[in-house]
Amino acid sequence: MAVPVPAESALSLLQLMLRMRRLEEEVIHFQRDHQGLIRGHVHVYIGQEAAGAAGCSVLRKEDRLFTTHRNHAHVLAKGGDAGRILAEIIGRADGLCKGRAGTFHVADPALGILHTSAIVGGCLPLAAGAAYAAKLQGSGQATVAFFGDGAMEEGVFYETLNIAQLWQLPMIFYMENNAVLPGERSGRGSPSSEHSAEALSDIPQAFGVLTQHVDGTDAEAVLELMQDLVARSRRGEGPFFVESRTSRWPGNYGSVPSLVGGDTDISWAWDWQSAPEVVRRWEELSDPIMLYARKLLDRGALTIDRLVELDGSVREEMGHAAEFALNSPLPDAAGALEYAYA
Amino acid sequence: MTFGQALAEAVEEALAEDERVTLIGAGFGSAPLDEAREKYAARIKYPPIAELAYCGIGIGAAMCGVRPIIELSTGTFSYEAIPQIINEAAIAYSNSGGQTSVPIVFHMFHGIRGAGGVQHSGSPHPWYWNTPGLQVAVPGTPADAKGLLRWAALKSKNPTVYMNHTRLLNTRGGVPEGPFEIHFGQAEVSRSGNDVTIVACGIQVPRALEAAETLARDHGIEAEVINLRTLQPLDRVTMLGSVRKTGRAVVTDESHDNCGVAAGLAAIIADEAFTSLKAPVKRVSTMPVPVPYAEPMEDFVTARPDRIVAAVQEIVPGR
Numbered sequence: 001m002a003v004p005v006p007a008e009s010a011l012s013l014l015q016l017m018l019r020m021r022r023l024e025e026e027v028i029h030f031q032r033d034h035q036g037l038i039r040g041h042v043h044v045y046i047g048q049e050a051a052g053a054a055g056c057s058v059l060r061k062e063d064r065l066f067t068t069h070r071n072h073a074h075v076l077a078k079g080g081d082a083g084r085i086l087a088e089i090i091g092r093a094d095g096l097c098k099g100r101a102g103t104f105h106v107a108d109p110a111l112g113i114l115h116t117s118a119i120v121g122g123c124l125p126l127a128a129g130a131a132y133a134a135k136l137q138g139s140g141q142a143t144v145a146f147f148g149d150g151a152m153e154e155g156v157f158y159e160t161l162n163i164a165q166l167w168q169l170p171m172i173f174y175m176e177n178n179a180v181l182p183g184e185r186s187g188r189g190s191p192s193s194e195h196s197a198e199a200l201s202d203i204p205q206a207f208g209v210l211t212q213h214v215d216g217t218d219a220e221a222v223l224e225l226m227q228d229l230v231a232r233s234r235r236g237e238g239p240f241f242v243e244s245r246t247s248r249w250p251g252n253y254g255s256v257p258s259l260v261g262g263d264t265d266i267s268w269a270w271d272w273q274s275a276p277e278v279v280r281r282w283e284e285l286s287d288p289i290m291l292y293a294r295k296l297l298d299r300g301a302l303t304i305d306r307l308v309e310l311d312g313s314v315r316e317e318m319g320h321a322a323e324f325a326l327n328s329p330l331p332d333a334a335g336a337l338e339y340a341y342a
Numbered sequence: 343m344t345f346g347q348a349l350a351e352a353v354e355e356a357l358a359e360d361e362r363v364t365l366i367g368a369g370f371g372s373a374p375l376d377e378a379r380e381k382y383a384a385r386i387k388y389p390p391i392a393e394l395a396y397c398g399i400g401i402g403a404a405m406c407g408v409r410p411i412i413e414l415s416t417g418t419f420s421y422e423a424i425p426q427i428i429n430e431a432a433i434a435y436s437n438s439g440g441q442t443s444v445p446i447v448f449h450m451f452h453g454i455r456g457a458g459g460v461q462h463s464g465s466p467h468p469w470y471w472n473t474p475g476l477q478v479a480v481p482g483t484p485a486d487a488k489g490l491l492r493w494a495a496l497k498s499k500n501p502t503v504y505m506n507h508t509r510l511l512n513t514r515g516g517v518p519e520g521p522f523e524i525h526f527g528q529a530e531v532s533r534s535g536n537d538v539t540i541v542a543c544g545i546q547v548p549r550a551l552e553a554a555e556t557l558a559r560d561h562g563i564e565a566e567v568i569n570l571r572t573l574q575p576l577d578r579v580t581m582l583g584s585v586r587k588t589g590r591a592v593v594t595d596e597s598h599d600n601c602g603v604a605a606g607l608a609a610i611i612a613d614e615a616f617t618s619l620k621a622p623v624k625r626v627s628t629m630p631v632p633v634p635y636a637e638p639m640e641d642f643v644t645a646r647p648d649r650i651v652a653a654v655q656e657i658v659p660g661r
């Protein structure tokens with residue numbers, strides 16, 4: 001870090017990451033503890049929090065964010081209300097989209113998350129369109145598209161990248177490569193198994209797009225990078241491409257996400273050896289929250305007591321949010337017919 | 343056996359019986375195919391998330407003597423491949439004056455699966471039925487699943503869109519022993535009755551049968567249920583024969599109504615059996631709104647058996 005992150009900002013970044021983690025844990029609790037509450041697939045963001053938290057913390061309310069099927073924590077990081085996010089995930093009337101969208105499509109247009117697609121690559125051209133609008137309108141709004149490595153298998157990625165570069169659109173392609181081995185996060189990076197490119201980041205470079213790598217488990221590295229790119233895109237520069245590398249959370253190996261090591265225990269920050277075997281290596285090397293908490297403890301920016309207190313308040317918030325969602329009524333059945341047209 | 347098992351048998355037998363058969367994608371939902379995946383690994387490809395390209399690659403291979411089965415999983419993902427399916431596969435035979443044929447199967451799961459949300463609940467078959475050059479199969483029973491897929495994969499000379507409903511996978515039904523095919527364009531009378539004809543395909547077949555049981559039990563109405571099995575080619579003879587007998591028709595399908603399957607079938611009935619009709623043809627489709635996620639709304643828009651019952655009651659005098 002060129003300029004050290006002030007202690008206050010560091011703490012709020014850590015707190016945001018913890019909120020994202022605890023939110024997703026509530027989703028898994030819903031699935032585990034309430035028969036039939038979650039009827040289909042859910043995708044959780046556990047293990048990628050540093051990227052979303054740091055990336056969103058430099059955005060303003062009016063900036064545009066596009067996300068994917070793995071959207072819950074992105075919406076929270078952009079400022080979304082936890083209770084209304086959880087209500088949406090279980091299809092309740094108080095959900096951010098009135099229960100119509102569900103887990104795949106959580107969005108919060110008031111916060112610049114206009115539409116969330118679960119089609120792989122589905123939002124990439126929309127993000128370029130938002131950047132095009134910002135450019136036409138001279139609004140200085142930033143546009144960030146979070147997407148997975150899988151989207152680089154889709155043709156629409158290439159078409160969008162090309163046009164974004166041709167038209168010099170002020171947007172950030174933030175690609176989350178989320179199954180990288182710990183040792184490779186800061187190297188050249190491993191491509192997804194379904195891609196012929198030796199490194200995915202070679203691709204935007206071939207299009208002449210300014211491309212950066214970042215260890216997506218390193219909150220301050222993401223913060224420093226995104227501060228720079230967002231500031232530049234506000235001045236109309238771009239497009240930019242970021243490859244953000246994280247390592248897969250062990251709970252994401254099965255067909256549904258599962259808390260294989262139980263809820264995250266905050267003591268793993270200073271004592272990862274006490275984590276259950278299934279998650280121990282991951283907690284040691286790859287959990288962005290534990291890595292950051294450990295760093296702040298080492299740096300003296302945080303005490304164990306303060307960390308435990310912080311986590312306690314986050315758990316309380318998410319407990320209330322879960323309760324809010326569970327108490328929210330189901331939407332009226334006949335309301336289904338609303339909103340087909342504006 | 344279950345629908346999924348029947349589907350798996352068809353895939354496995356097709357691979358075994360004709361070495362031109364290849365798979366691009368091999369998910370097939372929960373269909374039990376582990377052994378086949380191993381045994382025929384040399385003829386199975388697992389593509390990247392690139393529907394447009396892998397469908398096109400299948401089409402090109404089919405033009406050159408391969409018989410691909412493309413497994414797209416969720417049917418709406420086929421929208422990503424529309425340019426190849428509609429603009430290339432469908433037209434190649436006609437456009438070449440009958441020289442280039444495209445014997446390929448696009449397999450997909452469609453429909454309101456339960457919490458699929460707006461992008462995983464769609465029913466694309468009207469898109470494909472609206473496209474001359476494509477065959478469209480929408481099996482309603484395990485026997486259909488097997489017999490139709492065998493015919494498409496092993497015998498057909500044309501591109502086939504093969505549409506399974508996600509909620510049919512675990513349904514059960516009798517399946518004839520050994521290899522058998524169901525030629526496209528042969529509907530089945532799933533239940534006989536004299537008061538009204540219910541025309542259905544896919545998941546609407548069990549729903550129509552359920553509705554027919556309710557009608558018989560609670561209202562003394564005997565409905566005849568026609569399982570179309572394929573939309574293109576369409577067995578007009580069986581469908582119209584039944585309508586001429588009963589004089590009344592309810593058409594039901596899990597797609598939206600505008601230019602939808604129920605609308606298309608109703609038009610054919612009105613056109614060709616007009617003088618036999620004693621009442622207007624009624625349609626029961628998914629309601630005209632993107633399918634919402636929350637269960638009550640999702641249920642509300644579905645072409646449920648009780649909506650079929652209500653439609654029948656509208657046109658059959660009360661008993």
Ligand SMILES: Cc1ncc(C[n+]2csc(CCOP(=O)(O)OP(=O)(O)O)c2C)c(N)n1
Nearest residue numbers: 070118119120148149150151178391419422
């Ligand atoms: C067009 C399309 N094809 C297939 C799918 C099914 N699908 C859902 S998530 C996924 C993998 C996406 O991988 P990646 O983009 O790396 O995101 P990750 O899940 O790793 O966050 C696939 C293939 C889809 N949603 N959309």
Ligand SMILES: [Mg+2]
Nearest residue numbers: 148149150178
């Ligand atoms: Mg990925």
